[in-house]
Amino acid sequence: xxxxxxxxxxxxxxxxxxxxxxxxxxxxxxxxxxxxxxxxxxxxxxxxxxxxxxxxxxxxxxxxxxxxxxxxxxxxxxxxxxxxxxxxxxxxxxxxxxxxxxxxxxxxxxxxxxxxxxxxxxxxxxxxxxxxxxxxxxxxxxxxxxxxxxxxxxxxxxxxxxxxxxxxxxxxxxxxxxxxxxxxxxxxxxxxxxxxxxxxxxxxxxxxxxxxxxxxxxxxxxxxxxxxxxxxxxxxxxxxxxxxxxxxxxxxxxxxxxxxxxxxxxxxxxxxxxxxxxxxxxxxxxxxxxxxxxxxxxxxxxxxxxxxxxxxxxxxxxxxxxxxxxxxxxxxxxxxx
Numbered sequence: 001x002x003x004x005x006x007x008x009x010x011x012x013x014x015x016x017x018x019x020x021x022x023x024x025x026x027x028x029x030x031x032x033x034x035x036x037x038x039x040x041x042x043x044x045x046x047x048x049x050x051x052x053x054x055x056x057x058x059x060x061x062x063x064x065x066x067x068x069x070x071x072x073x074x075x076x077x078x079x080x081x082x083x084x085x086x087x088x089x090x091x092x093x094x095x096x097x098x099x100x101x102x103x104x105x106x107x108x109x110x111x112x113x114x115x116x117x118x119x120x121x122x123x124x125x126x127x128x129x130x131x132x133x134x135x136x137x138x139x140x141x142x143x144x145x146x147x148x149x150x151x152x153x154x155x156x157x158x159x160x161x162x163x164x165x166x167x168x169x170x171x172x173x174x175x176x177x178x179x180x181x182x183x184x185x186x187x188x189x190x191x192x193x194x195x196x197x198x199x200x201x202x203x204x205x206x207x208x209x210x211x212x213x214x215x216x217x218x219x220x221x222x223x224x225x226x227x228x229x230x231x232x233x234x235x236x237x238x239x240x241x242x243x244x245x246x247x248x249x250x251x252x253x254x255x256x257x258x259x260x261x262x263x264x265x266x267x268x269x270x271x272x273x274x275x276x277x278x279x280x281x282x283x284x285x286x287x288x289x290x291x292x293x294x295x296x297x298x299x300x301x302x303x304x305x306x307x308x309x310x311x312x313x314x315x316x317x318x319x320x321x322x323x324x325x326x327x328x329x330x331x332x333x334x335x336x337x
Contacts, residue, residue, distance in 0.1 A: 019114055020140065023121050030128035030135040034101070037136075044137035046102050048161065055164040059098040063088040064155040067192040068212070073150060074201070075208035078116045081154060082123020083130070084189040087215035088243065089158040090131040091298065094219050095239040095254070097168040097226055098160035100131050105138035109152035110145070120154060123214070131219040133158060166226075170238040170254030170301070173327055177237055178307040179251075179261060181268055181324035182314065184297030186213040190244045191292040198281035210273060218298050221317035228313060235310070238301035242293040248334045249290065251299060260330025261301070265337065267324045271295045289336050301327060 020040065027039050036045035048056065065084045072081045082105075090100040105124050107117065117140070128135045147153070187195065195211065196204065204211065226236065238254045251261055265285070274295060278288045288294065300321075302310055307323055314321045 015114075019117060022114075022118060026118070026121055026125050027135050030103075030125045030133070032101070032132075032134045035134050035136055039137050041137075044102070044104070046134065046136060046159075048101075053161065053163060056161045057164045057167065059093045059096050059160045059162055060158065061089045061092040061160075062155065062157045063092065064153065065189050067196065068189050069151075069153065070196060071192065071204055071208060071211050074204060075212060077208065077212055078119040079123050080212050080214040082120045082125070083127035083214035083217070085124055085154045085156040086127025086131055086133075086158070087217045088189050089156050090127075090133060090160070090217060090219050091215070091241045092243075093158060093160040094222055095168065095241050096160075096162055097166050097239075098162040099223055100133035100158050100160040100219060102134045102136045103128050103131075103156055103158045104136065106141070106155045106157075107138070107152060108141040108143050108147065110143060110147040111149045112152055116150075116152070120152070124154075124156070127214070127217060130217045132223075133160070133219075168234075168236060168239055171256060172234055172237040173254070173256055173259055173301050174237070175259060175327055175329045176304050177301050177327040178304045178323050179263065179325040179327070180300040180302060180307060180310060180314075180321050181296035182218065182298040182300070183216075183320040184242070184293045184295055185216040186210060186271070186273065188215040188243065188293055188297055190246075194281070194283075194291055195277060198277050198283075207273075216297050218319070221314065221319050222298070224317060225310065225313055235303045235306040236300055237303070238299075240299045240301075242296055242299060246291055246293060247289050247296075247299075247336060248286075251334050252332055254301075255327075255332045255334075257332050258329060259327050260333045260335060261325055261327050263325035263334065263336045265289070265294075268295060268322055285336070296324065299324070 034047045065081050072078050240250045311321050
């Protein structure tokens with residue numbers, strides 16, 4: 001009777017260890033000075049600089065890339081989805097005013113080419129460098145039977161820090177505040193199940209470069225903006241990352257109970273890719289603005305007398321933005337017209 005090995009079951013530990021050894025120089029390129037250990041141990045160490053903060057609060061997030069990975073597989077392009085995994089997490093904690101410190105990834109697959117996984121991790125490391133955080137560890141799980149050959153999934157987890165008295169929660173939003181919409185880099189990483197429903201396989205292949213444009217990481221410019229206004233009374237009352245649920249769900253979650261926001265959808269030029277998807281799918285406005293970002297990746301809710309100065313500052317930080325609406329008295333609703 002033949003002796004069965006783990007490799008016979010579909011898990012090749014030796015190849016996995018060789019692969020992990022190739023990742024070390026890629027991962028190290030994202031390390032901040034606070035990282036104390038190399039990857040590969042049972043735990044990763046990150047020393048918080050106590051002298052840098054007065055009353056630090058840790059902020060965490062966990063998220064994935066979603067079915068955008070289906071398009072990456074179809075196009076055989078895997079060097080950008082890692083950026084998406086980082087962006088979905090660091091942009092979320094940025095909404096509280098937090099600076100991302102470190103990131104952990106989780107990659108699960110059955111059987112894929114080693115080069116694919118290396119490209120994915122290169123993207124994750126690139127995203128961490130863009131965000132100013134360190135990729136300090138993670139898990140690469142070979143799971144035969146869970147995924148078809150060539151398929152994989154990515155998720156991430158990040159931890160950031162914010163001074164307790166600088167937390168942005170939305171509780172200071174008041175009637176008269178203005179909404180500043182900051183340009184997205186494209187579809188970012190949500191709504192791809194709808195995209196794949198609307199577009200044909202050939203259209204997706206032809207448009208794959210645009211569809212796989214990585215999610216914009218807003219961390220450094222927005223932290224720069226927050227730092228520049230830090231000595232003033234709070235002028236940024238709320239930040240919303242426009243992902244799943246888009247304008248309706250993501251903005252409403254930060255609104256006080258007595259406040260609505262009114263958004264003028266004609267205040268910015270919606271990129272053609274969104275118009276194409278809406279037209280081909282015969283999708284109603286409310287549905288599309290609940291699903292896709294429509295060209296706006298991040299929304300700031302600010303004091304009305306500071307909006308122009310903030311837009312000018314964002315322009316200097318190479319982010320295009322504009323006023324897209326206002327806060328009014330109401331009951332925690334988002335109105336788009």
